[in-house]
Amino acid sequence: MPVAVITGGSKGLGRALAAALAGRGWDLVVSARTAEVLERTAEGLRGHGTRVVAVAGDVTDAGHRAALVAAADGLGGLDLLVSNASVLGAEPLVRLDSQPLAGLRAALETNVVAALGLVQEALPLLRGSRAGTVIVISSEAAAEAYETWGGYGASKAALDQLAAVLAVEEPGLRVWAVDPGDMDTDLYEAAVPADDDEVRPTPESVVPGFLRLLDRRPVSGRYAAPALLDRG
Template sequence: MPVAVITGASKGLGRALAAALAEQGWDLVLGARTASALNESARSIGASYGTRVVPVAGDVTDAGHRKELLAAAGGLGGLDLLVSNASALGAEPLVRLDALPLEGLRAALETNVVAALGLVQEALPLLRASEAGTVIAVSSDAGAEAYETWGGYGASKAALDQLAAVLAVEEPELRVWTVDPGDMQTDLYAAAVPDDDDPRPAPEAVVPGFLRLLEQRPVSGRYAAPALVDVR
């Protein structure tokens, strides 16, 4: 069975993608900071689809945790897909750049960029050994567009986009996709803009876009999940 590692997998998009992959027969290593929520997600997904699901609680900014994630993947037989989904906003709720705490910006960069690269570095030997080694970096339209108050988070996602683009050039045998999932109804968005009650798609609605990428395996690049699937 193919093996995937997904960070930020206890809820939201990470959990939705994990469930969809398990339904297709993938074995999974799931990472997140909150052990109780992560363990429940892993138990539920494993029981529902009969695949092996290994929860590894910890913070992706911790090098030891990253090693544990990849060791767990090796224990399942290898690694075919790495999904960097864990994200930090930098401020909750979001604020304008003139009020953005520099320590918040550093935290966003550490989680969204530095830890994502560290995880890739740890994963490369396993990914290179796979016949279909793939990296998905979950990005945001805030990394490509200028939205008020989204400057720190957007800057971190823009940096993530560039790292993924360079990785694709340096590792031509892999597929490296940066995926913008679009607006979703998630805890992350609620923390970013708590007063925004406009309806948004559930994470499950955009997961088919990710699955289409895995099925069709287009060239490495940046993709928008809503453009790959009708989420109306």
């Protein structure tokens, strides 16, 4: 069975993608900071009959990243790495003139530095897979200028660039930066609580776009999940 590591896997998009992969027979390593929530998610995923290893911890911790890759190795290897864990840098989001610098550092550390550290840890296994794939979760704020989204968007823009360079340096892998679009998640609610009345897509509704990437394996690059669905 193919093996995936998904960070931020206890809820939201991470959980939805993990459930879809489990339904396809993938074995999974899922990560999140809150052990109790993560274990409940893992128990639900095991109901699909696949092997699921839950590793609680923070992706900014090198030891935690090593434990994720070791868990994947214990399942037989690593075919897909999904860097989904993210922090905002300020909750709710604020204009750049009020952006806490400590918050920006935290966003860069989690969204960029830790994502690269996990890739570095995982590369030996990914290179050994016939379908080695890295997915980093991007954002429209990485490419467009939206008021109050500057700190978070800057971290995602940096992540996009890392993914683009990784694709050049590792031509044997598929490396996709995927913008899932606005979703009904705890992260978005924390970012813009004033938008609570807005109806947004569920994470489950955009997961088919990710599955389409995995099925069709287009060239490395930046993709928008909703646009993938629109292509039919």
